[in-house]
Amino acid sequence: MLFKTLSIKKVFHVGTMNPKLRSSFNIEQAKGLSISTNPREWIRIGKGQIAGEFNSLFNPNARFALYNKSKELINTLSEYALDKGLVMKKQKAAVRYYDDEIEEEIIEYFESMSDAFDNFDEDADIENVDVLIPTNKLHKLMQPIRVDEVNPFRALFSLYVSEKYSDYDGVWHNPQEICVLKYQAPAGSIFDHKLKDWTQHIVEESELPDFIEEHIPKILTY
Structure with missing residues (x-):
């Protein structure tokens, strides 16, 4: 299901x-x-x-x-969106850290590793990851709503x-x-x-x- x-x-x-x-x-x-x-x-x-x-x-x-x-739903949405040209694949630098105020792990994305290190210490948890980003077609379909650039x-x-x-x-x-x-x-x-x-x-x-x-x-x- x-x-x-x-x-x-x-x-x-x-x-x-x-x-x-x-x-x-x-x-x-x-x-x-x-x-x-x-x-x-x-x-x-x-x-x-x-x-x-x-x-x-x-x-x-x-x-x-x-x-x-769930992995099943995310995979289904990914296939659906790629087939319709709503998203495209791209590599970004992801930084993971724990936010004490909301007691939750946060992930921030940057265009490159150097951009990530410009904003975080050298010992930060940073890695390159593959993400799906929205295309102009998806942005137009969702107007006036702004679609998340790394989590659509x-x-x-x-x-x-x-x-x-x-x-x-x-x-x-x-x-x-x-x-x-x-x-x-x-x-x-x-x-x-x-x-x-x-x-x-x-x-x-x-x-x-x-x-x-x-x-x-x-x-x-x-």
Whole structure:
């Protein structure tokens, strides 16, 4: 199984519903309307970049594909993207280090080993690695969203699911983890062609939940 399926009936979007006026700010890099069960956390994470009307969306039969970093899915996305000319192979210098503040290993990429050593000590963990970088074709498909130059897989996942799985409403990331420092909170994206299946209405900020216990994403058994 490439990915798990989530059942999420009620979500929120902060900002315009007009796809032509969407912001380029999209940490999850998923094509479509950005949504969450935790809009207050995302307003904090966005630091002024997430603003506008508060929209509530409901669909009792909604299904979302859950992104993961399994070797099987990454290989499938790589083959799909290379075949369609959405990415190309390139070698970069990778620096690994541990960030004490967020308690997580970080990888930074540079164009060359010399560039990496210009920014890190000689004893840093640096190596040359092969990566897939987005082509202009992928950037155009994802506009206005900015695609990560060394990790385009979240963007590719949204395109892949939209094309291959017509019964899915969108994709989902971070089903339950919340950490503003790590820019993490439950979030996903509804494909534009699926928005017609959702009941939408504008709500007041006071109506936004702090956390929706009854709408925690549930993994379906099929």
